[in-house]
Amino acid sequence: MASQTDTDVTIIGLGLMGRALAGALLAEGHQVTVWNRTAAKAEELLAQGALLADSANSAVNASPVTISCVSDYQALQQAFASISDELDGRLLVNVTSGDSAQARDMALWTEQRGAHYLDGAIMAVPTTIGTAEAVILLSGSKSAFDREQSVLDALGTATYLGADHGLSALYDVAGLSMMWGVLNAWLHGVALLRTAGIDASTYTSFAVQIAQGTAGWLAGYADQVDSGIYPPDDATLATHAGGMAHLVEESERLGVNAELPRLFKSLVDRAITAGQAEQSYPVLIEQFTQESRTSSHHGR
Ligand SMILES: NC(=O)c1ccc[n+]([C@@H]2O[C@H](COP(=O)([O-])OP(=O)(O)OC[C@H]3O[C@@H](n4cnc5c(N)ncnc54)[C@H](OP(=O)(O)O)[C@@H]3O)[C@@H](O)[C@H]2O)c1
The missing domain is CATH 3.40.50.720 (NAD(P)-binding Rossmann-like Domain)
Structure with missing residues (x-):
C-alpha cells in the first residue's frame, strides 16, 4: 500500500x-x-x-x-x-x-x-x-x-x-476587511500629515506603532464582544465621539478627504442614539451585525 x-x-x-x-x-x-x-x-x-x-x-x-x-x-x-x-x-x-x-x-x-x-x-x-x-x-x-x-x-x-465549508471564504474576506481598514486609515493619516509638509516615510513609524498598539487591544475586546458586556474600562463611546468630531473637523479644515472619519463618527453616533454612550468601543459590533443602510444590493 x-x-x-x-x-x-x-x-x-x-x-x-x-x-x-x-x-x-x-x-x-x-x-x-x-x-x-x-x-x-x-x-x-x-x-x-x-x-x-x-x-x-x-x-x-x-x-x-x-x-x-x-x-x-x-x-x-x-x-x-x-x-x-x-x-x-x-x-x-x-x-x-x-x-x-x-x-x-x-x-x-x-x-x-x-x-x-x-x-x-x-x-x-x-x-x-x-x-x-x-x-x-x-x-x-x-x-x-x-x-x-x-x-x-x-x-x-x-x-x-x-x-x-463557508469558513475559509469568510476568513478570507474578513482578513481583507482588516487589511483595507488598516491601509485606508494609514493613507488618511498620510494625507493629514502631508498638509504640514511631513512625508509618508517620516510619519509611518508612528503609524505602525499605533496600529500595533491597537491590535494589542483586540483579544480583550473580543472577550467583551463574545460576552455581550462592554465595561468602559478604558474609554466610553462618548469620549471616542468627541475625538472623532475633532478628526472630521480637522480633515475638512485642511481640505483632506473626510469620508472615512465621517463613517467612523456616524457609526458611533448611531450607537449613542441607541443609548450606548457610556459603554466601551466594541459595543459597536451591534452596528456591524445590522445590514447597512446604504446596502449595495438593489432591487430587493
Ligand atoms: N495569483 C495569486 O496571487 C493568488 C493568490 C491567492 C488566491 N488566488 C486565487 O487562485 C485562483 C487562480 O488564480 P491564478 O492567479 O492562477 O489566475 P490565472 O493565472 O488568471 O489563471 C486562471 C485559471 O483559470 C482557468 N480558467 C479561467 N476561465 C476558465 C473557464 N471558463 N474554464 C476553464 N478554466 C478556466 C484558466 O485557464 P486558461 O489557462 O485556459 O485560461 C487558468 O487555469 C483565483 O481564484 C485566485 O483568486 C490567486
Missing part, C-alpha cells in the same frame, strides 16, 4: 497559482496529473514529470485527491462540466476564490457525487507556495483534512478552520 506521502494528486487549472501548486507537489515526489483549458500551460510541468489528462473528468478520476484552482466559480463550473456523476469517495480541495455561499453549494455538489470536500483560500502569492509562508485556509471535512494533511502541508501552512 502506498504511504500517505505517495498520494497521487490532480490539479485542475494551471494559471499562475495552479502551476505553483502542481510544482510544489512534484517537488515533494507526488505523482501529479494536470488538466487545464489551455493545455500548453502544462508544458513545464510535464517536463518535471506531471501527467496530462485529456479532460477534467479523466484528470479527477486519475487521483484520490483533486485540487481545483481556476479564476472563479463560473470558470469552475465550466471546467467541471464534463465531470461524471460518481466521484467515489475522492477528495476535492477547491482553492478557487469565491464567497461562502458558493463554497457551501460546491460542498453539496461534491457530496451528492459521493466525494469529500474541503474549501480553501490561499493567503499567499504563487512564489511562496511550498513554503511555510504560504498560509492555506481550509474548511469542511475534518477526517479528509487529517487523512490528506501531508498533501496539504506540501503546499504551505495548511490551517483547518472547522466543518462549515
Whole structure:
C-alpha cells in the first residue's frame, strides 16, 4: 500500500497559482496529473514529470485527491462540466476564490457525487507556495483534512478552520476587511500629515506603532464582544465621539478627504442614539451585525 506521502494528486487549472501548486507537489515526489483549458500551460510541468489528462473528468478520476484552482466559480463550473456523476469517495480541495455561499453549494455538489470536500483560500502569492509562508485556509471535512494533511502541508501552512465549508471564504474576506481598514486609515493619516509638509516615510513609524498598539487591544475586546458586556474600562463611546468630531473637523479644515472619519463618527453616533454612550468601543459590533443602510444590493 502506498504511504500517505505517495498520494497521487490532480490539479485542475494551471494559471499562475495552479502551476505553483502542481510544482510544489512534484517537488515533494507526488505523482501529479494536470488538466487545464489551455493545455500548453502544462508544458513545464510535464517536463518535471506531471501527467496530462485529456479532460477534467479523466484528470479527477486519475487521483484520490483533486485540487481545483481556476479564476472563479463560473470558470469552475465550466471546467467541471464534463465531470461524471460518481466521484467515489475522492477528495476535492477547491482553492478557487469565491464567497461562502458558493463554497457551501460546491460542498453539496461534491457530496451528492459521493466525494469529500474541503474549501480553501490561499493567503499567499504563487512564489511562496511550498513554503511555510504560504498560509492555506481550509474548511469542511475534518477526517479528509487529517487523512490528506501531508498533501496539504506540501503546499504551505495548511490551517483547518472547522466543518462549515463557508469558513475559509469568510476568513478570507474578513482578513481583507482588516487589511483595507488598516491601509485606508494609514493613507488618511498620510494625507493629514502631508498638509504640514511631513512625508509618508517620516510619519509611518508612528503609524505602525499605533496600529500595533491597537491590535494589542483586540483579544480583550473580543472577550467583551463574545460576552455581550462592554465595561468602559478604558474609554466610553462618548469620549471616542468627541475625538472623532475633532478628526472630521480637522480633515475638512485642511481640505483632506473626510469620508472615512465621517463613517467612523456616524457609526458611533448611531450607537449613542441607541443609548450606548457610556459603554466601551466594541459595543459597536451591534452596528456591524445590522445590514447597512446604504446596502449595495438593489432591487430587493
Ligand atoms: N495569483 C495569486 O496571487 C493568488 C493568490 C491567492 C488566491 N488566488 C486565487 O487562485 C485562483 C487562480 O488564480 P491564478 O492567479 O492562477 O489566475 P490565472 O493565472 O488568471 O489563471 C486562471 C485559471 O483559470 C482557468 N480558467 C479561467 N476561465 C476558465 C473557464 N471558463 N474554464 C476553464 N478554466 C478556466 C484558466 O485557464 P486558461 O489557462 O485556459 O485560461 C487558468 O487555469 C483565483 O481564484 C485566485 O483568486 C490567486
